[in-house]
C-alpha cells in the first residue's frame with residue numbers, strides 16, 4: 440500500500456510539474472536519477488513556457504492568455520530597474536528608453552534569470568519598441584540557454600507588425616524559430632492556440 444501511495448505521489452508530481460522555475464528555486468527543483476544525471480521525464484520535456492516582458496500591462500494580458508491557451512508556464516522578465524512612466528516616454532530624447540535606444544544594443548539587467556531547462560518550447564512575448572523587442576528581452580534570452588529549443592514570438596504594439604523581431608529574438612536565443620505574430624492584448628485563447636497549432 441505504501442509503495443502504491445509513493446508511486447501515485449510521484450506520478451502526480453510529474454503531471455503537475457511545470458517546465459520553468461525562477462532563480463534559486465530552479466536549482467532545488469532539479470532532481471536526479473541517482474547516477475548524477477538529471478531526471479528528464481518525457482512529459483516535462485514537451486512542456487512550453489511563455490516568457491514575457493511588459494512595461495504597461497498590454498503584453499502581460501496577452502501572455503496570460505497565451506499561457507492558458509498553450510497550457511504553458513508563465514514567467515515574467517523583470518528588469519532589475521523597472522521602467523517608470525517618465526522613463527518610457529519615447530517622445531523625449533532624454534528619457535531612459537530613448538537613451539538606451541540611442542546607445543544601440545542596450546542590455547538592461549534582469550532581476551532574475553529563470554531556469555527553462557525543462558521546456559521544449561518557449562514563447563517570448565514583448566511590446567514592440569522601435570520596431571524591435573526591448574533590450575531587456577535580449578538580456579534574458581541570451582543568458583537562458585535556449586539552444587535547440589522551439590522559439591515562438593508574440594507581441595503587442597500600437598500599430599507595428601512583428602516584423603523581423605521574432606526571428607531576431609530566436610536567433611539571439613540560439614533556438615529554432617517556429618513563427619511569431621502580433622496580437623491584440625485581449626486576443627482570445629483560440630486565436631493564439633490556432634497560430635501555434637502544430638508548431639511547438
Ligand SMILES: Cc1cc2nc3c(=O)[nH]c(=O)nc-3n(C[C@H](O)[C@H](O)[C@H](O)COP(=O)(O)O)c2cc1C
Pocket residue numbers: 492493494495496497498499527528529536565566567568569570571595596597598599600
Ligand atoms: C519605447 C517604446 C517604443 C515603442 N515603439 C513602438 C513601435 O515602434 N511601433 C508600435 O507600433 N508601437 C510602439 N510602442 C508602443 C508599444 O509597443 C505598445 O504600447 C505596447 O502594447 C506596450 O506593451 P506593454 O503594455 O506590455 O508594455 C512603443 C512603446 C514604447 C514605450
